[in-house]
Amino acid sequence: MPAPKSPLDDLRREIDHIDDAIHDLLMRRAAVVERIGAVKAQLDDQNGAVAAAPPIFLRPAREAVILRRLMARHAGSFPAAAVVRMWREMITALTRIQGPFAVAVYAPEERRGFWDVARDHFGSFVSMTAVNTPAAAIRAVSEGTATVGVVPYPAEDDADPWWRFLLSSDARTPRVVARLPFGGRGNARGEDRDALAIALVPHEPTGDDRTLLAIELGHDLSRGRLKDHLEHSGLAPTGFCTWHAKDPSGPSLHLVEIADFVDHADPRLSAFAERLAEIPVRVNIVGGYAVPLHLSHDARKV
Numbered sequence: 001m002p003a004p005k006s007p008l009d010d011l012r013r014e015i016d017h018i019d020d021a022i023h024d025l026l027m028r029r030a031a032v033v034e035r036i037g038a039v040k041a042q043l044d045d046q047n048g049a050v051a052a053a054p055p056i057f058l059r060p061a062r063e064a065v066i067l068r069r070l071m072a073r074h075a076g077s078f079p080a081a082a083v084v085r086m087w088r089e090m091i092t093a094l095t096r097i098q099g100p101f102a103v104a105v106y107a108p109e110e111r112r113g114f115w116d117v118a119r120d121h122f123g124s125f126v127s128m129t130a131v132n133t134p135a136a137a138i139r140a141v142s143e144g145t146a147t148v149g150v151v152p153y154p155a156e157d158d159a160d161p162w163w164r165f166l167l168s169s170d171a172r173t174p175r176v177v178a179r180l181p182f183g184g185r186g187n188a189r190g191e192d193r194d195a196l197a198i199a200l201v202p203h204e205p206t207g208d209d210r211t212l213l214a215i216e217l218g219h220d221l222s223r224g225r226l227k228d229h230l231e232h233s234g235l236a237p238t239g240f241c242t243w244h245a246k247d248p249s250g251p252s253l254h255l256v257e258i259a260d261f262v263d264h265a266d267p268r269l270s271a272f273a274e275r276l277a278e279i280p281v282r283v284n285i286v287g288g289y290a291v292p293l294h295l296s297h298d299a300r301k302v
Ligand SMILES: C=C(O[C@@H]1C=C(C(=O)O)C=C[C@H]1O)C(=O)O
Pocket: 033, 036, 037, 057, 058, 059, 060, 062, 063, 066, 090, 091, 092, 094, 095, 098
């Protein structure tokens, strides 16, 4: 006599069908990503990319737009933060089928939190190396041994800020391209501040962005005045870090975060330079990032 049917059997069969459908879609998505990779490599060739430099397939802005769009339609009991984690694992896994991908993370013994947020963002199967200084992460990206570097979000008290090394407009100087975590810290260890991802890809707009400007001033100027000049030029600052070479009254370098996407052609930058006509000024776009998601579900708050 056949065993009586358990009420679980039908439901589990339904799960098996759903899993097949999800799996089919994942395989289909991989095939489309491969086609996108081929188009990107072709475009890179047409744009005369340096032949010796392998194409970089990562597009952090597109990734942010994908996740924002999904979170806007998300409903039901599936935790939103878990959806983001699954997509993050998938996106890097698929970017890796387009071409090489490796991450260099500033994660010395006592700062393991950066390793965790990098792993949450780039997935658990990507090649990831811990380095002991942010400068080493920058070097790895610049030399091509890493596709992405993960460095601490700048802080006011940094004695030797890493962002000073991103001032060159040379094609091998990495740009800031993302802020981590993008979908909440989850169970990442430590209370480290956020991290920034750097890579040799352009800073692209997503519709909700921050831009990091490095402003070199020939004479010292108070932060209040600098802030006024920026605001009057339409560039609303949301954060400041200042670095003085040696002499506090001499030239200073400011890293200013602007609450918008800004590129070199932005008329607000020329308006700003005009306002500062009497002071030698050099503005460098260090990159920027898509504003991270604000998810109500975070493991720490449960
Ligand atoms: C597929 C692409 O390449 C990468 C993979 C993405 C994805 O899996 O959706 C998104 C952006 C890129 O980092 C793309 O550029 O669209």
